[in-house]
Amino acid sequence: MKKTIKIVIYIILWIIILIFCINFYVNSFSEKKIFLWTKDLENEKIWIVLWASVNWRKWPSDILKDRLLVAIEAYKKWKVKKIIASWDNSKENYNEPIVMNDFLVKNWVKKEDIYMDFAWFDTYDSIYRAKYIFWVDKLVIFTQNFHLKRSIYIASRLWIESVWVATDLHVYIWSGYYNFREFLATLKAFLDTEVFHSKPKFLWEKITIN
Numbered sequence: 088m089k090k091t092i093k094i095v096i097y098i099i100l101w102i103i104i105l106i107f108c109i110n111f112y113v114n115s116f117s118e119k120k121i122f123l124w125t126k127d128l129e130n131e132k133i134w135i136v137l138w139a140s141v142n143w144r145k146w147p148s149d150i151l152k153d154r155l156l157v158a159i160e161a162y163k164k165w166k167v168k169k170i171i172a173s174w175d176n177s178k179e180n181y182n183e184p185i186v187m188n189d190f191l192v193k194n195w196v197k198k199e200d201i202y203m204d205f206a207w208f209d210t211y212d213s214i215y216r217a218k219y220i221f222w223v224d225k226l227v228i229f230t231q232n233f234h235l236k237r238s239i240y241i242a243s244r245l246w247i248e249s250v251w252v253a254t255d256l257h258v259y260i261w262s263g264y265y266n267f268r269e270f271l272a273t274l275k276a277f278l279d280t281e282v283f284h285s286k287p288k289f290l291w292e293k294i295t296i297n
Contacts, residue, residue: 088142089240093145094129095188099183099190104116104276106123107212108130109273109274109277110270110273110274112235113237113273113276113277113297114236116236116239116240116243116244117235117236117239117240117251120282121239121252122250122252122253123253123254124249125157125160125166125252126164128161128166128227128250128252129159129166129168129250130165130166130167131166131167131225131227131250132164132167132168132169133162133167133168133169133170133171133221133223133226133227133296134158134161134162134169134226134227134228134229134297135168135170135171135173135214135217135223135226135227135228135229135230136154136155136158136171136172136187136229136230137154137173137210137213137228137238138154138231139151139154141186145186146186146190146219147186147187147190148264149204149257149259150259151187152190153254153255153256153257154195154229154230154231155182155190155191155229155253156233156256157229157252157254157256158170158229158252158254159194159195159196161227161229161252162196162200163195166227166292167182167227168200169200169201169202169296170184170191170196170201170202170238170297171201171204171217171221171223172187172188172191172202172203172204173204173213173216173217174295178275183213188201188203189196198292201292202296203217204217204220204221206288206289207239207273207297208287208288209272210234210237210238210241210272210276211241211275211276211279211285211287212247212287212288214226214238214241214247215241215245215285215286215287216240216252216280217247217292218245218246218247218288219239219293220290220291220293220294221293221294221296222248222293222294222295222296223247223296224247224248225248225249226242226247226248226249226250227249227250227252228249228251228252229251229252229254230251230253230254231253231254231255231259231265232253233262233265233266233269234265234269235253236252236273237269237272237273238251239251239272240276240280241276241279241280243268244281246282261270
């Protein structure tokens, strides 16, 4: 019995060590690629705002709103020209991309500069689809610091040249939860990218961003 308990403990410890090593490896891709201010960006063509939740299906959550506001600032300064709005529209009555689209248009982003990606399921799917559906080989990604490193890693492994802007405009209430969730999500990203070479649930005909 004691021997069995020891074996279980050793296995758990090795799994924890492995997860820490994977997180360290993933985080190593983010060196010198994160900008804190939009003014530091060179003029880029395409930017992507990754999914975050909406409140009552009507307006962006604080996390998403901050991503959008920083991206809109870059757009108004001519740092970026086109947007891929990546969100979940898997349910008929849950159309998150429209919330993002309305927010962008109300803040003076031209409709013709917005490209809607309705098939978001996770960060890996969004970046994969940016590469293989929208023919993107260079991106600016706007998201919070806790999410940036995993996003940078995925883009790098999918051979997308990328620069990244942190959008931490607030201290978020559930920041501890997000950091813990990110720790586990990094493991999934590693498996999708390095082990399974996963493909998104939905892939359709290519869309060229003009």
